[in-house]
Amino acid sequence: MPEAEGYGVVLRQSGDSGARARLVGALVLVVAALVATALCVGWIWTRADAVTPVSLPSGKPGLSTVSPSVSPSSTPPPKGQVLGSQIVAVNKDTMPIMGSAWSTSGDRSGLFGSAAVMFTVHEDYNGVADWVNVVSFGQLTPTVKVTSTPAGLKAAATQAGSRAIIGLYGEGAKISATTHKVITVDGHQGHEITTRVAVSAPKLPETFSTVLIAVIDRGDGTAAVSIGDIAGSTPTWIPVWRTKVSQIKINR
Structure with a gap:
């Protein structure tokens, strides 16, 4: 019958209220741990960037220009x-x-x-x-x-x-x-x-x-x-x- 099935469900929900509370608490702890880990990782990268800046290649002053292997030739005169x-x-x-x-x-x-x-x-x-x-x-x-x-x-x-x-x-x-x-x-x-x-x-x-x-x-x-x-x-x-x-x- 329909009424009897609905009643039975209510009874099962009432009986599991303690378990649900325990599950929610566990989830809160997991989320808090993930947030703490993220903050920790973010801090590590920030600190790494701060203390170890990326070094850019820089040219040494006074470098001589490399001469081409073939010297440019003069323009030949026009021909008829x-x-x-x-x-x-x-x-x-x-x-x-x-x-x-x-x-x-x-x-x-x-x-x-x-x-x-x-x-x-x-x-x-x-x-x-x-x-x-x-x-x-x-x-x-x-x-x-x-x-x-x-x-x-x-x-x-x-x-x-x-x-x-x-x-x-x-x-x-x-x-x-x-x-x-x-x-x-x-x-x-x-x-x-x-x-x-x-x-x-x-x-x-x-x-x-x-x-x-x-x-x-x-x-x-x-x-x-x-x-x-x-x-x-x-x-x-x-x-x-x-x-x-x-x-x-x-x-x-």
């Missing part, structure tokens, strides 16, 4: 390109190549933003290298300001020629039969120099080379320059060079 039938300087001035028999070459004439082509005259003449004709095209170094007068262009051509001859033949080069001529290219005034450079090398059937310099006023304080280095035994390339110089286009 040989594109198809044109030598294209960095400033986009152009000069036609000398012909299909000529190939791309490095430039040692001291021009800025230049490119070059070469033609082999004596292959393996000394068992080590070839003797070649070279034509380069670029501009005079921008740090050299060109004066737009006949005298200024002559001075610029002289400087470009000196740099080229030293770069190609060294400071001891001997020159002769030097000529000067005023030229006009693409509507711009210019100056041409031709000179002979003495050549003497074992097993080389050459006694001189003709070095040709053409400087063209760009009208902005700079000059377009072409350098021709032609072996004495191949003079037919000299008028070809002059024709190609007359076809130079100044990038405006």
Whole structure:
């Protein structure tokens, strides 16, 4: 019956009241112990932090800077390109190549933003290298300001020629039969120099080379320059060079 079951429960609760009191007391003691332990642990960590601070690494004064294993290199000067039938300087001035028999070459004439082509005259003449004709095209170094007068262009051509001859033949080069001529290219005034450079090398059937310099006023304080280095035994390339110089286009 329902009433009888409810009554029995009340009797069991009444009979266990002492046990419940004892259980509550035990729980209070456990909680108090845990609180005390927590406080104790917290105190230990606090004290540890206080007496043993974390040491931070510190640099010693006067430490020398470690040098890199490779020193930074200077920025290489800009270079032009040989594109198809044109030598294209960095400033986009152009000069036609000398012909299909000529190939791309490095430039040692001291021009800025230049490119070059070469033609082999004596292959393996000394068992080590070839003797070649070279034509380069670029501009005079921008740090050299060109004066737009006949005298200024002559001075610029002289400087470009000196740099080229030293770069190609060294400071001891001997020159002769030097000529000067005023030229006009693409509507711009210019100056041409031709000179002979003495050549003497074992097993080389050459006694001189003709070095040709053409400087063209760009009208902005700079000059377009072409350098021709032609072996004495191949003079037919000299008028070809002059024709190609007359076809130079100044990038405006």
